Amino acid sequence: MLVTILGSGTAVPVPDRFPAGYLVQAKGQQVLVDCGPGSLRRLAQAGVDLADLDAVLLTHYHTDHCADLGPLLFALRNPRYADRKPLRVLAAPGLERFVRTLTEVWPWLSPRDYELQLQEIGPGRHDLGDLEVTALPIRHTAQSLGYRFDDGIGTAAFSGDADACDELVLLARDTDLFVCDAAFPDEQRVDGHLTPGSAGEHAERAGARTLVLTHFYPECDGTDVVAQAGRRFGGRIVVAHDLLRLPVPGLPGR
Numbered sequence: 487m488l489v490t491i492l493g494s495g496t497a498v499p500v501p502d503r504f505p506a507g508y509l510v511q512a513k514g515q516q517v518l519v520d521c522g523p524g525s526l527r528r529l530a531q532a533g534v535d536l537a538d539l540d541a542v543l544l545t546h547y548h549t550d551h552c553a554d555l556g557p558l559l560f561a562l563r564n565p566r567y568a569d570r571k572p573l574r575v576l577a578a579p580g581l582e583r584f585v586r587t588l589t590e591v592w593p594w595l596s597p598r599d600y601e602l603q604l605q606e607i608g609p610g611r612h613d614l615g616d617l618e619v620t621a622l623p624i625r626h627t628a629q630s631l632g633y634r635f636d637d638g639i640g641t642a643a644f645s646g647d648a649d650a651c652d653e654l655v656l657l658a659r660d661t662d663l664f665v666c667d668a669a670f671p672d673e674q675r676v677d678g679h680l681t682p683g684s685a686g687e688h689a690e691r692a693g694a695r696t697l698v699l700t701h702f703y704p705e706c707d708g709t710d711v712v713a714q715a716g717r718r719f720g721g722r723i724v725v726a727h728d729l730l731r732l733p734v735p736g737l738p739g740r
């Protein structure tokens with residue numbers, strides 16, 4: 487499995503970090519976890535053609551996590567993608583209404599010459615081909631989901647935006663790679679988000695091997711996020727940046 491950080495930033499624009507987007511490549515599947523604005527550009531920079539994209543999994547409906555869905559559906563109407571394989575989009579209930587409303591505003595988002603498969607999902611297993619995916623409810627919005635991937639060789643978990651909750655520990659249990667919200671420094675905690683320290687605490691409780699800190703608001707600039715996480719986590723800590731590639735399982739984290 488290969489995980490590529492497409493966007494390590496947030497809703498607040500900064501020069502070097504796009505909002506949330508992650509690419510998971512495993513078992514022949516090319517999967518986006520979230521597609522915040524800029525994710526499609528980063529996907530092209532990562533060398534993935536939209537023709538090869540199999541699925542998009544959304545953690546929640548905040549704009550910084552899904553605003554590129556419209557541009558994606560518009561791009562896929564280009565004749566170059568005619569007769570491409572079906573595109574699956576999985577997200578919590580509300581997905582069909584979300585896409586329908588977008589399509590009322592932008593009629594040219596409706597699929598042409600390919601099949602768009604929308605799937606409203608709850609907690610549980612939702613495999614993509616041979617790639618095992620488990621969704622768990624995460625404390626952030628009423629319907630936020632975290633995702634855990636298992637390709638039989640390694641595991642990777644994505645918190646999405648998250649506040650402290652036991653489900654995060656379950657999601658990241660013994661995982662090789664735990665990509666986790668660390669939006670604000672420990673001393674400036676904001677409801678609905680984790681800090682590096684609380685991300686570290688959840689990763690430690692879960693026994694994750696490598697913790698990837700991500701989703702940095704500008705308040706994190708100048709903060710030693712590794713030190714904050716490292717006070718509570720004994721595994722390997724990685725600070726996400728856009729286009730960072732992380733093989734899974736990769737280096738042993740403990």
Ligand SMILES: [Zn+2]
Binds near residue numbers: 546548
């Ligand atoms: Zn959010």
Ligand SMILES: [Zn+2]
Binds near residue numbers: 497548550551647
């Ligand atoms: Zn966010």
